Amino acid sequence: MxxxxxxxxxxxxxxxxxxxxxxxxxxxxDGEELLLLLYCEPQPLYGILxxxxxxxxxQTRPDGTVEVRIKKA
Amino acid sequence: xxxxxxxxxxxxISVPFRxxxxxxxxxxxxxxxxxxQGPSAxxxxxxxxxxALTHLLAVGFMLQAMCxxxxxxxxxxxGANIWQPKxxxxxxxxxxxxxxLLLVAGFLGEQALLFQIAVPFMTVSLGxxxxxxxxxxxxxxxxxxxxxALRIAVFGLIVTISLGATLASAFGWQxxxxxxxxxxxxxxWGLGGWSLLLVAGVAYLVVPMxxxxxxxxxxxxxxxxxxxxxxLTAWSITWLPLQRPDGLQVALACAAxxxxxxxxVVTLRLQGQRRRKVTEPxxxxxxxxxxxxxxxxxxxxxxQLNPGSEDHAGTPFLLGVLLMVxxxxxxxxxxxxxxxxxxxxxxxxxxxxxxxxxxxxRQMISEPRMMMQFRLHLAALLLLLGAVPLPLLxxxxxxxxxxxxxxxEWNLIVATRNFARFSRELEERLAKxxxx
Numbered sequence: 431m432x433x434x435x436x437x438x439x440x441x442x443x444x445x446x447x448x449x450x451x452x453x454x455x456x457x458x459x460d461g462e463e464l465l466l467l468l469y470c471e472p473q474p475l476y477g478i479l480x481x482x483x484x485x486x487x488x489q490t491r492p493d494g495t496v497e498v499r500i501k502k503a
Numbered sequence: 504x505x506x507x508x509x510x511x512x513x514x515x516i517s518v519p520f521r522x523x524x525x526x527x528x529x530x531x532x533x534x535x536x537x538x539x540q541g542p543s544a545x546x547x548x549x550x551x552x553x554x555a556l557t558h559l560l561a562v563g564f565m566l567q568a569m570c571x572x573x574x575x576x577x578x579x580x581x582g583a584n585i586w587q588p589k590x591x592x593x594x595x596x597x598x599x600x601x602x603x604l605l606l607v608a609g610f611l612g613e614q615a616l617l618f619q620i621a622v623p624f625m626t627v628s629l630g631x632x633x634x635x636x637x638x639x640x641x642x643x644x645x646x647x648x649x650x651x652a653l654r655i656a657v658f659g660l661i662v663t664i665s666l667g668a669t670l671a672s673a674f675g676w677q678x679x680x681x682x683x684x685x686x687x688x689x690x691x692w693g694l695g696g697w698s699l700l701l702v703a704g705v706a707y708l709v710v711p712m713x714x715x716x717x718x719x720x721x722x723x724x725x726x727x728x729x730x731x732x733x734x735l736t737a738w739s740i741t742w743l744p745l746q747r748p749d750g751l752q753v754a755l756a757c758a759a760x761x762x763x764x765x766x767x768v769v770t771l772r773l774q775g776q777r778r779r780k781v782t783e784p785x786x787x788x789x790x791x792x793x794x795x796x797x798x799x800x801x802x803x804x805x806x807q808l809n810p811g812s813e814d815h816a817g818t819p820f821l822l823g824v825l826l827m828v829x830x831x832x833x834x835x836x837x838x839x840x841x842x843x844x845x846x847x848x849x850x851x852x853x854x855x856x857x858x859x860x861x862x863x864x865r866q867m868i869s870e871p872r873m874m875m876q877f878r879l880h881l882a883a884l885l886l887l888l889g890a891v892p893l894p895l896l897x898x899x900x901x902x903x904x905x906x907x908x909x910x911x912e913w914n915l916i917v918a919t920r921n922f923a924r925f926s927r928e929l930e931e932r933l934a935k936x937x938x939x
Contacts, residue, residue, distance in 0.1 A: 443779075445845065471647070473582040494717075
């Protein structure tokens with residue numbers, strides 16, 4: 431069962447959430463998931479993930495929080 | 504910071520920056536026109552000077568900055584890719600800049616020939632921009648209230664351009680058209696259907712993101728743009744040359760103004776709930792804009808409920824100052840102070856490699872310099888509003904507007920130069936590391 435690391439970017443000013451996410455991806459082992467919480471869809475991050483062999487799934491909670499789950503493809 | 508991660512093909516940084524650096528120049532020109540014409544600029548909304556002034560601010564400053572922001576925002580925030588971004592940028596920027604000059608010169612010189620040149624020039628460049636952006640907005644897989652608001656806003660821009668081209672054609676070729684009615688509808692779509700909806704669509708995204716507020720309530724984000732669109736459409740139909748239902752026209756205008764008030768109040772409330780109680784320039788610009796939107800909306804309602812008040816020369820000037828200098832110029836200034844540092848950071852990341860720390864956003868434009876521009880802009884707004892009862896205040900008001908726009912321009916130049924400097928430094932450090 432893969433573990434999950436969490437970055438809560440909801441109280442952070444851009445580009446802090448992206449900086450933290452990219453740093454965390456450096457050390458993300460295969461099979462593990464990184465969960466990013468934001469109040470918006472991080473479009474620039476999606477482009478970076480796609481180009482660098484990561485997949486993501488995102489869904490919006492009722493309170494408007496967007497959950498982005500990232501792992502290596 | 505992040506080894507091996509490459510960035511997607513975002514448009515080059517010069518795409519939005521050329522629009523941002525041009526916009527304040529037209530704000531300065533508006534201030535100069537106020538100084539030149541003095542209190543006569545307030546006499547009526549229909550004078551050549553008033554029309555030139557309106558278009559220097561609405562097209563020269565506002566539309567210029569908004570087009571640049573939209574071209575950059577679509578790929579970054581909405582995942583929408585623009586067809587041929589470089590060519591579209593060159594065409595739109597040239598069309599807007601030269602077109603605004605032609606239009607303003609046409610108004611001031613009352614020269615039909617200038618309108619005859621401006622009409623095809625602006626219609627082709629701005630029309631192509633609007634259609635290309637609209638196609639990108641319909642092709643993006645992204646969903647949500649921002650996309651819906653932006654789609655309707657760009658449709659509003661197309662309506663505004665079409666009516667503007669019709670009016671300018673009437674000046675250029677002496678066509679007998681109902682100019683007053685078309686002008687009312689043109690102005691309402693330009694300020695409400697395009698500008699306000701664009702601000703709302705952007706606000707849903709950037710207010711929570713940059714000001715750390717809770718998200719906009721779903722009921723507002725979902726219904727605002729669609730409701731405003733229907734109100735504007737219905738109101739526009741009441742101007743058709745039929746037997747005019749005056750009561751319905753007033754009711755629809757008041758409903759649209761109340762809706763704008765709701766958006767402003769919700770935005771102010773969200774900003775009051777921000778998680779970091781830091782007062783920074785963008786927040787102040789936005790709060791000023793929302794306060795002015797509420798005052799402007801009430802002024803519209805009072806005007807609607809008191810037929811004949813529009814004949815009072817000060818009323819259109821008051822509304823114009825409130826909406827353009829009070830609402831849209833502050834929102835744009837505040838946004839530019841977030842967008843430019845963010846884009847600098849994003850583009851510097853492309854150069855960065857492991858171990859190379861990219862300068863953070865706060866290093867791009869200093870906060871005291873942004874605060875200074877806020878104070879100058881506030882002074883310009885208050886003086887120009889004061890010029891309604893005391894017309895001589897138009898002189899210090901015009902001066903303050905010029906000073907605010909010079910300060911804004913300088914701050915944006917500093918951000919641009921910092922990008923160039925940081926890029927050079929990063930490339931030099933990279934070259935040294937590779938050599939070692």
